């Protein structure tokens with residue numbers, strides 16, 4: 001009798017089957033391997049349940065498969081578990097997972113841990129980025145310089161030089177926001193990394209009220225330069241010509257002249273622990289429950305591109321709106337996070353309220369799309385005006401009336 005094929009062979013067969021009509025068989029093979037303790041299968045199944053690939057999304061099952069891998073110092077398991085914890089607003093658990101991973105740290109982890117700390121304790125974040133720079137990591141290099149600049153921190157001469165060489169040779173987003181002569185550099189001795197502490201207070205605001213009834217608010221300083229660059233980097237690979245869900249006379253999801261920019265939802269496929277953290281800050285700035293929010297819709301406008309006057313609420317008279325309304329109800333509040341400085345044009349205009357807001361990098365503009373009775377409010381009419389010079393990046397979050405079931 002032939003010996004059974006090695007686990008790695010069964011594993012490859014199972015993965016191949018997932019993409020065929022025999023997906024169920026592939027899933028059962030994976031499950032068996034995972035239950036036998038085969039780590040690649042545990043990781044793959046954990047990721048499938050975390051992201052809802054091939055199977056319905058189930059955070060509890062994802063955790064069941066991924067948690068044992070923490071003891072093996074698995075980087076992907078650490079990243080997935082910390083992202084799930086952050087999505088569930090469980091900062092303590094996120095902290096526990098990240099601190100479970102012991103040095104030497106992977107540069108990707110150093111970068112993400114730094115980003116999680118930057119708006120809470122920038123000097124702690126800087127130490128994480130510095131170690132990423134020592135490993136010649138591009139993301140950490142940008143974040144090191146950006147963090148030093150934004151918070152007026154002193155950088156190590158050698159590290160700053162290495163980081164600058166690295167980013168200069170790349171097309172890093174927001175590179176032009178780095179001001180080469182603004183870093184204070186000295187020779188610094190290496191400091192030990194402090195454990196991640198996500199409970200430190202993070203300050204948002206104070207907000208500026210642009211209109212009282214209906215309320216329109218601008219909240220500056222919600223997101224740092226390094227975080228803005230990170231969001232753009234996450235969104236970039238999947239940007240495509242924007243689709244407008246509902247425009248009268250257009251089929252749902254069809255590309256439209258109302259909106260000439262490109263867009264993507266930063267949903268479970270692209271999201272990471274940092275994006276999940278920033279989502280929560282936007283919810284805070286909009287005074288809305290995080291659970292009611294859709295994932296970020298990231299928009300990019302090149303010169304001449306715009307998003308013409310429109311409403312964000314679902315028009316109840318349209319049949320297509322009913323399916324959107326079923327999961328969470330109406331889009332009651334819009335929060336627009338400005339990700340960069342636009343050289344000219346690109347203002348967000350609410351013409352009925354006489355508001356024309358130029359993008360303020362890192363700020364959130366929020367307004368209500370419904371009135372006190374929850375009915376669509378036409379005063380929320382708005383547009384993203386054409387970009388005249390430069391380009392424009394925003395990340396929009398729409399908050400529903402209720403919790404969204406299928407996040």
Ligand SMILES: O=C(O)CCC(=O)C(=O)O
Pocket residue numbers: 297299307312334336346347348349382383384385394396
């Ligand atoms: O880009 C803007 O200023 C407006 C974006 C917008 O209206 C939206 O995302 O719904």
Ligand SMILES: [Fe+2]
Pocket residue numbers: 310311312334382
């Ligand atoms: Fe809008």
